[in-house]
Amino acid sequence: MQHPQLVTAFSEPILARDRLLTAFRHRIENVPSRGSSFFIHLSELCPVACEHCMYSSDLERKSDKTALSKRELEGAIRFISESESQKLNITGGGEPFLKLSSILRLLETVEVPRIEIVTAGHWAMTPKRTARIMGQLDAARSRNPGNPELMLRLSIDRYHLNAPRPVRIDYYGNVLRCWAETGPGFSVGLRSIQPDMGIADRMIADEVGAVVQKVDDWNRLLVLPDGKTVPVTFNVFRRSGKALNLTEDHKGATKTLREYYGPFETKPGNLSLATAVNDAIRGEYAASTGLAVTLNSDGTFWIFCGTAPDRKLLLGKQSFAEAVAYFFEDPITHLLVDEGVWALSDLIMDLAPKTHAAALAKNDSASLVDDLLGPDDVRFAVTLTAAHDLVVRGRATVDPEHSLAGILSDPAADLAAMCRDVILERGSTP
Incomplete structure (x- = not known):
């Protein structure tokens, strides 16, 4: 049986991801400083x-x-x-x-x-x-x-x-x-x-x-x-x-x-x-x-193979330390920095096999993360999965008022499987 609040969140994955990022608080003190x-x-x-x-x-x-x-x-x-x-x-x-x-x-x-x-x-x-x-x-x-x-x-x-x-x-x-x-x-x-x-x-x-x-x-x-x-x-x-x-x-x-x-x-x-x-x-x-x-030549910048495509910044608005802090407000950055691109690749292969196959077929590390995280619902699913992992390991918290706070703090919840079921039911991701 699908979690009703999870299904509701996936109906607007861009908005749901934004709300989750606002509610997410990581506890990692050794964020890279250089x-x-x-x-x-x-x-x-x-x-x-x-x-x-x-x-x-x-x-x-x-x-x-x-x-x-x-x-x-x-x-x-x-x-x-x-x-x-x-x-x-x-x-x-x-x-x-x-x-x-x-x-x-x-x-x-x-x-x-x-x-x-x-x-x-x-x-x-x-x-x-x-x-x-x-x-x-x-x-x-x-x-x-x-x-x-x-x-x-x-x-x-x-x-x-x-x-x-x-x-x-x-x-x-x-x-x-x-x-x-x-x-x-x-x-x-x-x-x-x-x-x-x-x-x-x-x-x-x-x-x-x-x-x-x-x-x-x-x-x-x-x-x-x-x-x-x-x-x-x-x-x-x-x-x-x-x-x-x-x-x-x-x-x-x-x-x-x-x-x-x-x-x-x-x-x-x-x-x-x-x-x-x-x-x-x-x-x-x-x-x-x-x-x-x-x-990039247009002034945008990001962590190479470490930033979701909707999380890039524009030069001149933040110091280096402020930019790093912003990037690490996203659970996806923690996943890519701590566990690497193959961890993301394997997760997408489970969530959306066709998206995974198309991204890997390019054989290009420069576009790999953007391609894997291109579909809005997949990007939201990875955000949920990465946040859940950090929360249950005591490395992050989610505001208790957030609609998915309970499931994100449940060690027994298989977020990847739950998200996959919702994505398959929606049928929106190629």
Whole structure:
């Protein structure tokens, strides 16, 4: 028999979730107070327009706001420095080098020990231009009082090489040759997709006269003629964004997210990307007591793989500590930080199998949480389940006046099963 008040709550899941968040009080004192990896997306545009782009990025505007203003960038710099993050990742959304001045400003001012810039490399079309831009990067980094470690990381695969505005193999060669010849105070790395292992690395090796050495199943090393080395990492193929429209089938040529992230689990089945220090180019995702944060080019930010899609914030309205406190007012954040994305995945597989299958099929960690929690009733069900777990373990309370306070504090209640029954009865979730 279904709980009548639970059925009533599911009739308006968005409103019911809001009311529950207002009534929820966690008792955890050791909420993270600093950052781990901080991802900043400087632009949603990209001149290369790869056919597999997870962001569907090209030079067409998809929103009213494609990049941070100068004023917002300064606010972002203060926010990143305030977070005391261990690493800044300048990446995602589009091509960051469309905002070269923003990159340089970050390099010379932000207070983090390590910085990584991910780029398609289209800007390296001539040796002269390559040397000029790499010199600018080195000079900006050297002006930073904190002397951060810097890596320039280029994406190389069949899609970049065959894009509408392709990144030719000699562009990559320009970067590696310039780096080897000028010896700037930063390192260079390459990243690719698993289906192109043995292809992309071989092509660039031939271009610069390097030797390819195997490191492990995901990483290779280019040994340049002078003995300098350049790491190459291969990631799973992501079937999100533009890749959803591709006709070729990569399912047999790429591993799954679970296989890729398996070595980085803190314990079997526990993967908290919300607290990881992202260092895939070196083959590791180090566990951290801090939080990984993503700041998008429209000014919104959230905990990476740690925030429900309706819980994102806008830069400039909160301090880092205030933002973290807001995120942790949601039981879902506790679930994702403490137990990880696979715990959420397994719960959704039980609650809404089709939603789970569609999310996992994308093979994309960046969209995984949003896709799993996309349906309103599923998101409310996860909120209830996570809140119940925290309450019965004495780590949270719910205001006794709340209509579901009794069931949320009942150790014998199987909230996941009860929510699944209501969702199935409603038949609203695909």
